[in-house]
Amino acid sequence: MEQLINELKEKIIDTLDLIDITPEDFKEDDPLVGGKLGIDSIDILELAMMIDKEYGIKIDNKELGQKVFSTLRTLAEHIHKNRKG
Amino acid sequence: MKGDRVFITGMGIVSSLGSGVQEHYDSLRNNRSGIKPLTLFPLSEGNRHPAGEITGFEWDRSVPRTHGLALAAAKEALSGRNTVPDAVIIGTTTGGMALTEELLRKGEKRPDCYRYHSTSSVAEYCAAALRCPGLIVTVTNACSSGSAAIKLALELLRTGKATCVLAGGADSLCRLTYYGFNSLQLIDPEGSRPLDRSRRGMSVAEGSAMVLLEASASAPEGAIAEVLGGGLSCDAHHPATPHPEGAGALAAMGRAIEDAGTASSGIEYINLHGTGTKDNDLAEAAAIRALFGGAVPPLSSIKGATGHSLAAAGAIEAVVCSMVIRDGFIPGNTGCTDPDPELKVSPVLKALDKKTGTVLSNSFGFGGNNACLVLGDPAAPRKTRPHGTAAVFEILGGACVTGAGDLARTIASLQEGKNCGGTLPLPDISKNLPAREVRRLKRLTRLALALALDARNAASQDPASIFFGTAWGPLSETYDFLTKLYESDEQFTSPTDFVGSVHNAPAGQIAIWLKATGANITATGGDYSFEQSLFAASLAAGSGETLLVMGADEHHEELSPLFDGSVRAGKDPADGGGALILKKTESPAGPCIAPLFFENYAASPGAIASLVRSLGGADGINATCAAVFAGMPGGEKASCRKQLDEFLDATGYTGPVIDYRALLGEFGTVTAAAAAVAAQCAKEGMVPAALASGAALQLRGKRLLMVGLGSFVTAMEITA
Numbered sequence: 001m002e003q004l005i006n007e008l009k010e011k012i013i014d015t016l017d018l019i020d021i022t023p024e025d026f027k028e029d030d031p032l033v034g035g036k037l038g039i040d041s042i043d044i045l046e047l048a049m050m051i052d053k054e055y056g057i058k059i060d061n062k063e064l065g066q067k068v069f070s071t072l073r074t075l076a077e078h079i080h081k082n083r084k085g
Numbered sequence: 086m087k088g089d090r091v092f093i094t095g096m097g098i099v100s101s102l103g104s105g106v107q108e109h110y111d112s113l114r115n116n117r118s119g120i121k122p123l124t125l126f127p128l129s130e131g132n133r134h135p136a137g138e139i140t141g142f143e144w145d146r147s148v149p150r151t152h153g154l155a156l157a158a159a160k161e162a163l164s165g166r167n168t169v170p171d172a173v174i175i176g177t178t179t180g181g182m183a184l185t186e187e188l189l190r191k192g193e194k195r196p197d198c199y200r201y202h203s204t205s206s207v208a209e210y211c212a213a214a215l216r217c218p219g220l221i222v223t224v225t226n227a228c229s230s231g232s233a234a235i236k237l238a239l240e241l242l243r244t245g246k247a248t249c250v251l252a253g254g255a256d257s258l259c260r261l262t263y264y265g266f267n268s269l270q271l272i273d274p275e276g277s278r279p280l281d282r283s284r285r286g287m288s289v290a291e292g293s294a295m296v297l298l299e300a301s302a303s304a305p306e307g308a309i310a311e312v313l314g315g316g317l318s319c320d321a322h323h324p325a326t327p328h329p330e331g332a333g334a335l336a337a338m339g340r341a342i343e344d345a346g347t348a349s350s351g352i353e354y355i356n357l358h359g360t361g362t363k364d365n366d367l368a369e370a371a372a373i374r375a376l377f378g379g380a381v382p383p384l385s386s387i388k389g390a391t392g393h394s395l396a397a398a399g400a401i402e403a404v405v406c407s408m409v410i411r412d413g414f415i416p417g418n419t420g421c422t423d424p425d426p427e428l429k430v431s432p433v434l435k436a437l438d439k440k441t442g443t444v445l446s447n448s449f450g451f452g453g454n455n456a457c458l459v460l461g462d463p464a465a466p467r468k469t470r471p472h473g474t475a476a477v478f479e480i481l482g483g484a485c486v487t488g489a490g491d492l493a494r495t496i497a498s499l500q501e502g503k504n505c506g507g508t509l510p511l512p513d514i515s516k517n518l519p520a521r522e523v524r525r526l527k528r529l530t531r532l533a534l535a536l537a538l539d540a541r542n543a544a545s546q547d548p549a550s551i552f553f554g555t556a557w558g559p560l561s562e563t564y565d566f567l568t569k570l571y572e573s574d575e576q577f578t579s580p581t582d583f584v585g586s587v588h589n590a591p592a593g594q595i596a597i598w599l600k601a602t603g604a605n606i607t608a609t610g611g612d613y614s615f616e617q618s619l620f621a622a623s624l625a626a627g628s629g630e631t632l633l634v635m636g637a638d639e640h641h642e643e644l645s646p647l648f649d650g651s652v653r654a655g656k657d658p659a660d661g662g663g664a665l666i667l668k669k670t671e672s673p674a675g676p677c678i679a680p681l682f683f684e685n686y687a688a689s690p691g692a693i694a695s696l697v698r699s700l701g702g703a704d705g706i707n708a709t710c711a712a713v714f715a716g717m718p719g720g721e722k723a724s725c726r727k728q729l730d731e732f733l734d735a736t737g738y739t740g741p742v743i744d745y746r747a748l749l750g751e752f753g754t755v756t757a758a759a760a761a762v763a764a765q766c767a768k769e770g771m772v773p774a775a776l777a778s779g780a781a782l783q784l785r786g787k788r789l790l791m792v793g794l795g796s797f798v799t800a801m802e803i804t805a
Contacts, residue, residue: 017524038521041326045269045580053577058131060270061285062363 004076012072015050016043028073044069051075057082089300091242092308092463095168097161097253098404099154100292100391101137105161110408113416114436118390120276120288120420125183125258129575132267135276137290137392138258149181149201152210154293154397155255159211162251162295170297171247172220173212174238176230176254176396178587180204180609183259190571199647203557204588205611207255209685209796211295218689219247221797222617225396225558225588225609227450228358230254232399232458233606235296236315240624242300253295253400261563262395263289264570265583269325277361277393278420279386280370280432287360290392294400296407308463310407313347313443316340317625319551319605320453321596325584326364327449331372334358336602337455338376338445345459346470349377351443352459354415356402357432358447359386360393361420369447370428385433389420399448399456406444406460413440451584452593454605476628478619479673480768480803482544484536485761486514486637486661487749491539492761499748499762502775506659506750508640525581526594527561528660529639533591534598536635536664541599544666546631550603551592552622554614554636556753558588560644591637603630612651612718614638615663615757616799619680626669634678636757637662650720651751659750663757665764676767678760682800686728692798693731700790700800703736711787712741712772714759719751721795728794741777748776756793760801763789767805 009023021037033039047069048059057079059065068078098105101119102112112119123136144153155175181201188198201210205223212221220241224234231254238252256262266272266289273286298312299305318340320333327334342349358369373381387405394401409415418432442462449455461467484491488507489498498505514531515523517538523531533553541547562585570578584590589607596605604625608617615636626632639645640660645652652658665678682699684692700706717725729742745759766772767789772782784805793799 018521019524020521040323042269042324042525042581042584048270049268049577049580053573062270065270 001076001080004080005072008072008076011050011054012047015046026072029071032069032071051079055079055083089302089469090467091239091312092299092301092304093296093310093312093407094299094305094308095162095166095297096309096404096407097158098294098401099139099157100394100401101139101290102391106408109405110412113387113390113405114414116417116419116435118419120392126260134272134274135288136258136263137288137394139291148210149184150257151177151179151181151183151255152201152207154257154291155207155211156214158253158255158293158295159215159251162297168249168297170215170217170249170251172241172250173208173217174222174224174234174250174252175208175211176224176226176234176400177204177207177256178225178227178230178396179256179259179262180207182261183257186260186567189567196647196653202648203611204609212685213687215251216688218685220620220683221610221685222621223609225607226454227452227587227589228395229399229448229450229454229456230396231294232403232446232448232456233317235312235400235403235458236317236456237621237624238298239312239315242298248300250298251295252298253293254397255293256291256395256397258289258291260570261566264575264578268578268580268583271362273361276420277389279359279361279389280366280418280424280428281421282423282425284361284363284366286362287388288392290394292391292394292397292401294397294404296403304463310410310460311463313459313461314341314345316344316457317604318455319596319602321600321602322453324590324593325451327368329368331368333453333455333602334369334372334447334449335375337457338372338447341445341457341459347443347459350380352382352445353441354382354409354444355384356406356444356446357384357386358449359388361388365449366428370430373430381430383415383433384430385416385418387416387419389418402446403458403460406446409441409444410460410462413438415439415441451587452589452605453596454589454593476669476671477673477677477679478667479670480676480678480764481546481666481668482540483663483665483761483764484539484543485663485758486532486536487758488659492765496762496765500773500775505748506657508658508660525585527559527585529559529561529637530585530591530594532639532662533637534594536637536662537595537599537633540633540664540666546666547599548601548631548633548666550626550630550632551595551601551605552618552632552634553592553607554618554754554757555588555607555609556611556614556638557648558609559586559590560639560641562586564641564644612753612795613793613797613799615754615760616680616683616793616801619801620683623680628669631666631668633664634667635662635664636754638753640752649753651718654719654722655751660752661758662754663761665761676764677804678764678801680801684798686796686798693728694735696798696800697732697735706736707738709788710740710790711782711784712743712777712789714743714745714763714789714791716756716793717744717746718795719746725794728798741772741782743776760791763791763803767803770805
């Protein structure tokens with residue numbers, strides 16, 4: 001899980017061009033949206049696309065998205081639970 | 086005719102419900118829906134959602150589908166009449182995209198194949214078919230384009246400068262918008278169910294509607310409805326999500342009702358924007374409750390029947406509202422069976438017979454662009470109200486970006502006799518923009534923001550409304566979106582790029598940054614985009630208002646040479662733009678700018694003679710004009726030179742003619758950069774030697790004429 005979380009930090013920074021954010025700035029249990037990272041609803045959709053592409057997991061509706069993208073940890077748990085192989 | 090009333094005397098419509106007014110009446114009266122599986126292009130696995138496609142639509146395949154849809158609606162609007170409209174104002178967001186995206190996928194490199202790509206080519210195609218000699222404006226305000234176009238037409242007719250205008254909107258289905266809305270999770274997999282408790286989004290659709298608008302003191306024979314008023318606003322909140330309480334929607338509805346000379350109690354039916362997305366329907370309902378309180382009139386959305394046809398939607402709904410008034414029925418909110426109690430408004434679920442005199446039609450779009458219209462019974466007696474004043478635009482401050490840099494650097498380079506054409510590196514453009522906040526914005530929006538902030542700082546005043554011209558819109562996002570889509574076999578793409586790719590994304594961003602909640606219009610008129618945005622400003626800006634009028638284009642390595650003949654003719658890639666902060670005032674204290682002339686050369690071969698007459702004839706021009714800034718697009722150089730010679734022959738004018746494209750670069754909105762340079766000359770009272778054929782030229786109260794040549798002949802003046 002720790003490894004997946006660290007991997008996600010890198011991927012999120014890369015996907016969203018968070019140029020002035022480092023992996024250390026991410027706290028696993030802080031809200032992903034609206035915090036000091038400056039991530040908003042369009043970014044979440046961009047991340048949903050990335051998760052689908054990288055892990056083959058679809059998060060294609062708002063209700064599910066709100067739960068899964070609550071924090072970095074909820075996202076990692078969702079991926080861990082649903083990824084194949 | 087100034088101050089007269091404006092009537093809809095002809096209308097045409099094509100949508101997933103059918104072709105023509107009668108088929109729409111039958112469909113709506115019987116609660117039919119046109120939403121069904123999409124067949125126009127194959128959809129990738131997992132992404133197959135229903136859409137509002139027009140099945141069996143035939144058109145001249147030498148043009149893209151949007152053009153065909155627009156002309157079909159225009160012909161119906163004019164059916165049986167020889168009327169030639171004085172102006173054509175059309176909203177579209179996709180232009181020739183449906184064809185372009187196929188050509189790009191095939192790797193087509195022949196520029197000629199892309200000649201109908203631009204959004205402007207839709208209105209130009211219709212204007213050519215109808216032989217319209219006058220003003221052409223293309224409005225690209227996302228999903229409020231059609232209504233905004235009708236509002237501009239209304240204002241043009243009120244000025245008395247036109248007596249008959251064709252206005253409307255058109256968009257065809259294409260992959261960009263389909264997969265774009267899909268990436269935003271805004272498409273309902275079961276088909277759009279506006280206002281329903283279980284709604285999950287819209288159904289992307291296509292269509293067109295056009296209205297023929299005529300100014301007249303009383304209802305002309307055959308008048309279908311009267312356009313009583315229109316209201317524009319901008320949320321200035323978010324690029325793609327409405328303000329949660331519908332603040333912008335509320336403002337636009339309020340302005341439309343006020344413009345119509347009525348009150349909310351005078352509205353008898355509301356045709357909702359009602360897309361079926363969670364957020365839109367919640368925000369719209371909140372705004373309606375705020376405006377109408379406990380007296381909400383009957384209301385419904387027809388987008389569960391037609392789907393959401395983007396730029397066409399507002400025009401389609403204006404035609405439907407005209408039918409509501411003429412035929413005495415209210416369309417049902419097709420698709421909704423269990424109204425969402427959270428909305429606290431109850432839609433009319435099935436069509437019903439009801440005589441209705443005054444209706445409100447709502448359209449909202451990306452960029453927070455909102456446009457509302459109020460239509461009424463043409464037979465009702467009304468007091469004529471005066472519209473407009475003799476106000477002019479005082480220039481409070483200006484900015485430009487060219488290959489040389491900002492306005493100061495551009496003028497310094499010009500004074501040294503240097504060519505300023507070129508493309509500034511992205512970090513230079515972004516140097517005053519906070520890095521984190523612009524991380525998602527690509528070249529055009531950054532250019533536009535940099536220009537807007539520079540102009541605002543030069544003027545020390547924030548604008549309330551924004552008029553943005555761009556020939557090609559955000560090319561980087563468009564290209565990146567399609568590239569990702571194709572690379573992944575239409576599985577993945579970027580929602581960020583989709584939101585950024587809409588032509589009005591830059592103006593929407595500027596509004597957010599400057600908190601500009603007034604009118605927000607993006608005009609996409611090719612090489613005449615800046616002129617169109619200034620004309621739009623002259624129609625839609627309120628008296629006493631501070632506004633931003635600007636133009637910008639980005640150079641894109643792949644797309645610019647394919648799309649733009651002048652880019653191909655130019656020596657080096659160039660981009661940039663210009664911005665002016667203006668105040669609409671009756672008593673200017675400094676330099677002013679005014680739009681003077683706009684004719685369609687193809688339909689008005691005497692346009693140069695007409696231009697000379699309108700500028701006061703040879704004597705008038707020679708007595709008042711210090712220098713001519715001539716816009717001669719490189720792709721049409723030979724015909725521009727001929728037109729210029731005709732102008733010089735007719736006037737005997739011997740003063741300086743500044744071929745600004747040769748100095749500032751070949752790009753669509755270089756005119757905006759030239760206007761900023763000219764405005765600076767007016768402020769300083771002189772044209773530098775390097776521009777004025779050798780010796781510095783004192784203006785001594787004379788004006789600078791900006792003349793646009795080529796496919797369109799235009800004129801603006803800048804007075805000291």
